[in-house]
C-alpha cells in the first residue's frame with residue numbers, strides 16, 4: 001500500500017469593487033538621469049491628464065507582450081562565457097525608450113503601489129526619522145558598480161546630495177506625489193504585469209453558483225500547470241520563438257510544490273498591488289472616484305479589465321513562421337498577431353502556390369519536350 005500525497009488545488013477568487021473604471025489617463029513622461037548617483041527615473045510635469053476613451057484591453061495586453069522579453073535559456077555563446085548551469089537563465093532588458101513610448105501611448109505604470117510610494121512620505125521611517133541616503137539607495141535600487149573607485153564616487157555624491165535639504169525634500173516629495181517614478185519600479189511592474197497577464201490568459205476562468213469568478217490550478221502535472229509555470233516565468237523557454245509553446249521535456253517543468261504555491265501567492269499579491277487605486281476604499285464618493293481615476297495607470301486598468309472580462313481569450317502564437325510573436329486572441333478565431341502578418345502570410349502562400357504551379361507546368365512542358373525529341 002502506498003500513501004499518496006493529496007494536494008488540494010490552488011484557488012483564487014476574484015471580488016472586484018463595483019467602481020466603474022475608465023481607461024488610464026495620459027501624461028507625458030520624460031526619461032531623466034541623475035548621473036552622479038546613477039539614478040534613472042521618469043518625470044512628468046503635466047498637471048492635466050488627457051483622457052483616452054477608445055482603448056481595448058487586448059490591444060494593450062498585446063503591446064505589453066511585445067514590449068517585455070520573457071526569461072530564456074542561454075545561447076551557446078553565452079554558455080561559453082558564463083558557464084553551463086542547468087538553471088542559468090537570462091532576460092533581455094527592454095530599452096528605456098521603448099518603455100517610455102509604451103507609457104506615453106497607453107498610460108503610466110509604477111504608481112499603483114501606494115505602500116511603496118508611501119515610504120517616501122515624511123516622517124516615514126519606523127522610528128520617525130527621515131529617510132537616509134542608504135534607505136533611498138535600497139528603495140530605488142541604485143546600481144552597484146563593480147569598480148571600487150566608481151562605488152566610492154557614487155557614495156560620496158549620494159551623501160552630499162542628501163545633506164542638501166532641498167534636494168532631498170524635492171526628490172522624496174516628487175516620488176511620493178507621483179510626479180517622478182524610479183525607472184526600476186516601472187521595469188519591475190511591467191514585468192510583474194506581463195506575468196499576470198500571461199497567467200490569466202493561461203488559466204481557465206470559472207464561476208461559482210453565486211457568479212463569483214475564480215481561477216484554480218491543480219498541482220499535478222498537467223497542461224494547466226505547465227502553462228502556469230511558463231506564464232509565470234518559472235521555466236525558461238528554449239531558444240527560438242516558435243519553441244516557446246512546444247511541449248517541454250517533463251523534467252524541465254517539474255517544480256517543487258512549494259515553488260508553485262509561492263508563485264500562486266505572488267500572482268495574487270501582484271494583482272492586489274495593481275488594483276490598490278480602486279480597491280483600497282470600499283466606499284466611494286463621486287469626488288474620490290474621480291481622484292482615483294486621475295491617477296489610474298495601465299496596471300490597474302488592465303488587471304481590472306482582464307479579471308472582469310467574460311470573453312474567452314487566450315495567448316496565441318502568430319502563425320507566420322518568421323514572426324512567431326505571442327498575442328492575445330479570442331479562442332478559435334484569429335491566427336496572426338496583426339493585420340500586416342495576416343496579409344504577409346496570405347501573399348506568401350499565394351506566391352508559393354504560383355511558384356509550385358509554374359514549376360509543375362514547366363516540368364510538364366519539359367516532359368512533353370523530351371517525348372517529342374525522343
Ligand SMILES: [Zn+2]
Pocket residue numbers: 318319320323324325336337338341
Ligand atoms: Zn505576427
